[in-house]
Amino acid sequence: MPVLNVALVGSEDLARRLGKKGDTRDIESYVHKESRDGEVRVLSLLRPLKFPESIRPLLSVLDVAKAGLLEIRELSASVGEAMVALGCSGISRGSAIISPDEGVWIDSDQVRVMLDQAGLGDWEVVEGEIDEHGIRDRLFEIQDQMAASMEKTNSSPLILPVDQHFNVKGVGLVAIGYVQSGKVSKHDEVEVMPASDVGVVRSLQVMDDDVDAAITGDRVGVALRNLREQSLHRGCMICIPGEGGLVSHEKSSFELGVAPFQRKVLSVGEVIHAASDLQFSVGRVSSLDGDSVTVDWESPFWIRTDGSSRVLIVQLDATPMRIMGTASGIETIG
Structure with a gap:
């Protein structure tokens, strides 16, 4: 029963139109099951609660999701931050659904520019009356496109x-x-x-x-x-014992790929958080050399040994853009 996990940054009304509500924690889940070509297929739509007030539920969703839906009711700083988070998380397939509040006009061309700048150039922009059947069909197409890569991941x-x-x-x-x-x-x-x-x-x-x-x-x-x-x-x-899929980091060095729209610069001694594989680890910057950053972690931070970890660096007080960027080439020190 193939499952596609979808990050849904939008209203509860949209989520209910797309799936049946399941469990709720700091994330709401909505599930849609459909038989296609003799096989039951599943869309699992994950809606982070408390965003934009809290960014952690969004980052947890993005650790799991392979596609995205972003409902845009107005152009705001939180919409821009969500776009950057989606782009930095590598959610390269999805739809931006323009659904303006009453009395609000949204320029679809501006949305397109923002998506491109955030690293979401392959996302589609959807306007007009919401067609839940069309949205789900597009998500099933994405599931088909990702089938081979998902099968490869199963052998990791x-x-x-x-x-x-x-x-x-x-x-x-x-x-x-x-x-x-x-x-x-x-x-x-x-x-x-x-x-x-x-x-x-x-x-x-x-x-x-x-x-x-x-x-x-x-x-x-x-x-x-x-x-x-x-x-x-x-x-x-x-x-699994002996597979060696993870290595523990107490101190790491990495190159910081600065997030789009981010103007703040890290300083030695500042506290950061790293989001990866549902971890939200606290660290302190111990040295800087250009884009090269060294961080001491408060507790062990687990990184995939095959280099496939995607690590987002976050500063909780760096409003309105808390996503600092992505950590590449991360290596343990000591």
């Missing part, structure tokens, strides 16, 4: 960040999160980082269905045995 090492966990009577310890890469199956031996505790997968659930395996893009509940509950916390990583 397992990376499964945990965003919540609890004990279920009759089941035991359950961890929930999105499979960022790789595959997890029933009876797999798994390792939880950074505790380095090992357990065994007892059972798996995806969208309330029991499954034998979960693949890239699935939001999965993993029932575990032989594992201490203390090893689980939000932001910990479930991996």
